[in-house]
Amino acid sequence: MKTVCCSILGFGAIGQGVAEVLLMKKEYLESIGLEVKVVAVVDSKGATVNPKGVDLADCLVRKRRDRTVALENISGVEVIQSVAHDLVIETTPTNILTGGAGMQNMFAAFKTGKDVITSNKGPLTLKYKELMEAAKAAGSHFRFEATVGGSMPIINLVNEVLAGNKVKSIKGILNGTCNYILTRMLEERASYNDILAESMQLGIAETNPTYDVEGIDTACKLVILANAIFGLDATYNDVEVTGITKVTPEALEMAYEKGHVIKLIGEVSRERIHVAPRLVPINHPLAVGGTLNVASVETELAGEITVTGKGAGPIETASAILSDLIAIYGN
Numbered sequence: 283m284k285t286v287c288c289s290i291l292g293f294g295a296i297g298q299g300v301a302e303v304l305l306m307k308k309e310y311l312e313s314i315g316l317e318v319k320v321v322a323v324v325d326s327k328g329a330t331v332n333p334k335g336v337d338l339a340d341c342l343v344r345k346r347r348d349r350t351v352a353l354e355n356i357s358g359v360e361v362i363q364s365v366a367h368d369l370v371i372e373t374t375p376t377n378i379l380t381g382g383a384g385m386q387n388m389f390a391a392f393k394t395g396k397d398v399i400t401s402n403k404g405p406l407t408l409k410y411k412e413l414m415e416a417a418k419a420a421g422s423h424f425r426f427e428a429t430v431g432g433s434m435p436i437i438n439l440v441n442e443v444l445a446g447n448k449v450k451s452i453k454g455i456l457n458g459t460c461n462y463i464l465t466r467m468l469e470e471r472a473s474y475n476d477i478l479a480e481s482m483q484l485g486i487a488e489t490n491p492t493y494d495v496e497g498i499d500t501a502c503k504l505v506i507l508a509n510a511i512f513g514l515d516a517t518y519n520d521v522e523v524t525g526i527t528k529v530t531p532e533a534l535e536m537a538y539e540k541g542h543v544i545k546l547i548g549e550v551s552r553e554r555i556h557v558a559p560r561l562v563p564i565n566h567p568l569a570v571g572g573t574l575n576v577a578s579v580e581t582e583l584a585g586e587i588t589v590t591g592k593g594a595g596p597i598e599t600a601s602a603i604l605s606d607l608i609a610i611y612g613n
């Protein structure tokens with residue numbers, strides 16, 4: 283049995299989803315020869331640390347009851363530097379101005395030779411190249427399937443399953459919250475503000491939900507695809523960004539009467555990276571609803587390949603993190 287010691291940095295919707303999935307998948311992981319031992323769980327107020335393994339079920343109970351897991355006043359970087367472990371699971375909030383705690387955590391992890399799996403888009407949007415170089419110099423694994431499309435496979439799908447294909451463009455819906463809002467505004471005439479509040483409760487919206495509705499989150503995901511799949515050196519400033527805040531119920535209804543839905547569509551190619559609300563025919567493969575994401579990948583050898591799946595949500599996103607973990611340590 284191989285033991286993988288890891289920390290979970292950020293214990294909100296996704297960090298808790300990871301804890302739940304590790305508990306749910308304990309026996310399965312053992313059946314493939316992996317014991318995953320979480321030695322630290324960190325949130326904004328501090329951490330629970332135990333080199334012998336923290337009690338994840340207890341962390342979940344305390345987080346929900348006390349709103350924190352903090353038993354000691356120690357930060358993510360301090361945990362990385364002082365607690366022996368192999369893997370950092372980084373799920374702190376996305377911040378596209380500074381990269382936030384995630385930026386420091388990831389560089390500190392590579393500096394100490396640890397592997398990183400993350401759902402955090404900020405650092406990858408701002409310093410993709412530097413992070414890759416730091417991971418390479420440290421000989422560390424760095425995987426981030428959860429950053430784009432949540433559970434929907436896209437980065438690993440293209441780079442691993444479709445290896446050898448040249449990708450011409452990727453186009454689709456990459457934000458579950460906007461898709462949820464647009465779907466429910468049309469189907470139930472629910473109010474924009476109510477659905478946004480519900481999205482926050484469901485754990486699908488960003489910590490700062492303006493990132494969702496202003497198109498910023500989609501733009502970050504396009505930058506990650508541009509870098510990870512197209513090999514560009516793109517940053518946020520390379521994206522033309524329009525969100526959904528000006529889409530009215532009347533516009534949605536008028537479009538529907540003419541056989542269309544309005545969707546927040548992101549598109550990346552070597553020539554252009556952009557996101558904006560667009561009209562999509564009702565029966566088109568990109569016309570998926572609810573929290574679904576969808577991506578049509580135009581490839582050189584295989585033509586168009588379209589994938590869809592839940593783009594947000596704690597357990598769904600943790601599914602992508604689990605697959606990255608197994609990709610690193612399985613076999």
Ligand SMILES: NC(=O)C1=CN([C@@H]2O[C@H](COP(=O)(O)OP(=O)(O)OC[C@H]3O[C@@H](n4cnc5c(N)ncnc54)[C@H](O)[C@@H]3O)[C@@H](O)[C@H]2O)C=CC1
Binds near residue numbers: 324375401595
């Ligand atoms: N919610 C979703 O469906 C998805 C979220 N993501 C990304 O995953 C990350 C986490 O998202 P959520 O869990 O939804 O956010 P959240 O707001 O629910 O949780 C963030 C957590 O990070 C903690 N935190 C804040 N500052 C910290 C610091 N300096 N050190 C340690 N912990 C700190 C908070 O206490 C909280 O526990 C974000 O980067 C987000 O963009 C990616 C895919 C899907």
Ligand SMILES: N[C@@H](CC=O)C(=O)O
Binds near residue numbers: 432
């Ligand atoms: N807030 C994001 C979460 C996943 O990245 C979304 O709604 O898609």
Ligand code: NA
Binds near residue numbers: 429432433435437602
């Ligand atoms: Na994904």
